[in-house]
Amino acid sequence: MFGEPLRLDDVFGPDAAVVLDIGFGGGEGLIEMASARPRECIIGVEVHTPGVAKVIDAAESNEWEHVRLVEGDVLDFLPRLLPGSLSGVRIWFPDPWLKRKQQHRRIVRPSVTGLLVDRLRVGGTLHVATDIAEYAKQAVGVLDAEHRLRGGVVPRPEWRPETRFERRGLAEGRTPTDLIYERIT
Numbered sequence: 001m002f003g004e005p006l007r008l009d010d011v012f013g014p015d016a017a018v019v020l021d022i023g024f025g026g027g028e029g030l031i032e033m034a035s036a037r038p039r040e041c042i043i044g045v046e047v048h049t050p051g052v053a054k055v056i057d058a059a060e061s062n063e064w065e066h067v068r069l070v071e072g073d074v075l076d077f078l079p080r081l082l083p084g085s086l087s088g089v090r091i092w093f094p095d096p097w098l099k100r101k102q103q104h105r106r107i108v109r110p111s112v113t114g115l116l117v118d119r120l121r122v123g124g125t126l127h128v129a130t131d132i133a134e135y136a137k138q139a140v141g142v143l144d145a146e147h148r149l150r151g152g153v154v155p156r157p158e159w160r161p162e163t164r165f166e167r168r169g170l171a172e173g174r175t176p177t178d179l180i181y182e183r184i185t
């Protein structure tokens, strides 16, 4: 996955607003956002091949020029992005890694969020949604500690698509928490 630095101007054209969707799963959310916001470019990164295939189908049938996909681990892909090149990062319903011994794998952790903030432009946003209350609390701690960010818990944005992960959580009695932080410096 490591490779040449990726100039997003070359991929999407100059001054495009580019959002990185980390772990788009089955692709429902990515497809809905790509359809609703054709001027917002999306790079989706996912390790799960069936989800990637579903988004490729949607992108081909809609002839989307504003969607690109990476099949693989976002941690391998991130180093290819230039600092300040993203207008947004979405981490919606990240794998929760509930067992204490596994929690170091959570994607919202200082070493990863530091890299993500570096790739965000000033004014860009990092949006995390999770229905694991303890993960939300931990994420607030991680993101509050990043001095380049300002933000916190927000009401669930109406525009965020509801995916099967969210529906499953709601059916099991969990409520999602949305966190939106802006890079301020």
Ligand SMILES: C[S@@+](CC[C@H](N)C(=O)[O-])C[C@H]1O[C@@H](n2cnc3c(N)ncnc32)[C@H](O)[C@@H]1O
Pocket (backbone or CB within 6 Å): 022, 023, 024, 025, 026, 027, 029, 045, 046, 047, 048, 051, 072, 073, 074, 075, 091, 092, 093, 094, 095, 107, 163, 164, 165, 166
């Ligand atoms: C619980 S699902 C949520 C999917 C989607 N965001 C949604 O809200 O419906 C989390 C997804 O993150 C993906 N994922 C986990 N770690 C990843 C990584 N390091 N790089 C890319 N994708 C990852 C998993 O394969 C899984 O599909």
